[in-house]
Amino acid sequence: MEKRIIILGGGYAGVLTAKKLARRFKKDDSVQITLIDKNRYHTMMTELHEVAANRVDEDSIRISLRKIFAGRKVDVVTDKISVIDYEKQTLTGELDVYPYDYLVMASGSQPAYYGIPGAETYSYKLWSYNDAMRLRAHTTKVFEKAMNETDPVEKQRLLTFYIAGAGFTGVEMAGELAEWCDSLAEQFEVARDEVRIIEVDMLDRVVPTLTPELSAKAQRRLEKMGVKVILKAGIHEIGDGYIIFKKDDQVIRDETRTVIWTAGTEGAQINKDSTALKQGGRSRLVADSYLRAEGKNNVYIVGDSMFYIPEGAKAPVPQMVENCEHSASEVAHNLAVEITGQGEMKAYHPSFHGVMVCIGGRYGLALVGGDKKKFALPSFFAMFVKHLINIVYFIQVLGWNKVFSYLRHEFFTIRKKRSFVGGHFSNRTPSFMLVPLRLLLGGTWLFEAVVKIQEGWMNTPKLTGFFSGAASVFEKAIQGANYVPDATAAASTEAVPAATDAVASASTAVVETTGAVTQAVWDKALVNWDIFGLIQVELIKIANASSSLIGYALRFPNVVTEWMKSNVILVSEGSMLFFQNMIVVSEILIGLALIGGLFTFLASAYSLVLLVMFLMTTGLYLGQWWMVAAGLAVLFGGGSVFGLDYYAMPWLKKVWKKIPWVKKSYLYND
């Protein structure tokens, strides 16, 4: 009989569990997997503050569940579940009733307000995509209002931002907001020092999951960014336009239009309502060591929903993404064992590798390591690791599609240099400026092909002399007086001219350097390894020492190149002609494609491949290196204007994205 698995929640834990189960039961038609979420998309909760403070666009944190599970054995259902009957084994949503044999609770958590008057009604939370969008719109609006506000009290109220909570969500939000306020103040003509950002918490230090030294560092950074941190202060009330908190027995009321609530979490409402299950912490569901709900062997718990104290630990597992990842693997494994009866269930012994906190887009703190020892990372590496971890996660969830889009959002289109690598990757040149370069590169390749045709490349084998000539130039330079010419090179009348010919085949260069002495400028240390060698050779004409040409050859991997030459390319006249023709035809195709701006990416990538081949065989002269730079410059988007790609690419993209295996392997770019 068919077994129905339902996963409730498409957050980190739910998505990863579903993916692992789909892989496990790929060929098993007796198992049906359904993922239910109230939203059509998966939200990157860890990046909410970046959207809320306008660092990145909203689509960077919203990933379509349909796309994630395209071509996979998971049915995605959009519905909000309001009741779970654990006896009848059904979930009831707004649209339907869903029976299950096995249920995975991945419903996550929600903000906890601890009964503080007005907190839920008057504060802005940061726990969903919509929350982030609402906060971003509100912040822009208060600045807009402040710009024209004539009443100084109201103006101050509009420009005062409170953040309740100095855990890592609160600190990340405060840092991000402080950074954004710099440009908002400029945009809306408000003096920056009129903007107040205040972070309040009951605790005695910020981000208590860090060491005291790192907490102090985080606080100093916030203060440097203009955030006032008030610790050991309890919030009493939040109302329409004000906040009341108590600090050192003093009750303080302040006027504000914005309180952002990050002061704590509790289990999602559906967990709270699941009174048939044992609860722990704040409405989290108590799990046994196999991550099943206590007393309900067909209900599993993953991610933030779970309350579980691992053996030997003092505290429950943290509500963090790493716990989602570990528990998803564990639940997928145990569930598969239970359904198939094969293998053994594993008890949950997670090991966590640290905490990372970003304070704005340019600064981060990290405490990483194993269970026994953790160490702090300098800011640059903390930010680097954070991005790397996100990328690893995206590869699991939406493959290269999401990795590309993440890199685009975080680095290539980042606003106001708000990244740890600044704005170096985001400054953009309009594509039309690349058109002359594209045409020049294309024209040069066509010219190269025409010269080669005139030299007889299409019907006279030339490669033996060409290669040996080039080799002799470089060997002579390296070995100096010890150089004994190789018989082929000596015999070849084309030896030196051919060597200088490299890519350009420019007849002027050939004439000038004939009879030149060669001198290795930069070679020995590298070349003798015979694995990697970059030789730079200066060719000096005896008669006129001021006339020099500089050539480079890359001997990597020397063994492979030599083997290719003697066993494939030079084995017969026929093989030589084949490669010569191939090069000429390639040059023509690259030239035409670049001039027409059609398949520019492929043409410039192929252009780079040819140049690398030349560098590894005959060498590449200084005069040709601009082609490498040009190939790189037009690689992305070089043909997107004033070229045929402008019309062809959108159509091709549409067709490409419809192919089932493309959808399944996420090999497209949105």
Ligand SMILES: Cc1cc2nc3c(=O)[nH]c(=O)nc-3n(C[C@H](O)[C@H](O)[C@H](O)COP(=O)(O)OP(=O)(O)OC[C@H]3O[C@@H](n4cnc5c(N)ncnc54)[C@H](O)[C@@H]3O)c2cc1C
């Ligand atoms: C601003 C912010 C920054 C953070 N930064 C970090 C960080 O840097 N590192 C880190 O490790 N962690 C961070 N966290 C915590 C991390 O986001 C959570 O641990 C993680 O999201 C938990 O994943 P989950 O899948 O258990 O739950 P969630 O991601 O909350 O997903 C639960 C899903 O269940 C769905 N759902 C709930 N109830 C229902 C229902 N009744 N019907 C249908 N669907 C339902 C929801 O729509 C949601 O999609 C951060 C959190 C926030 C808010």
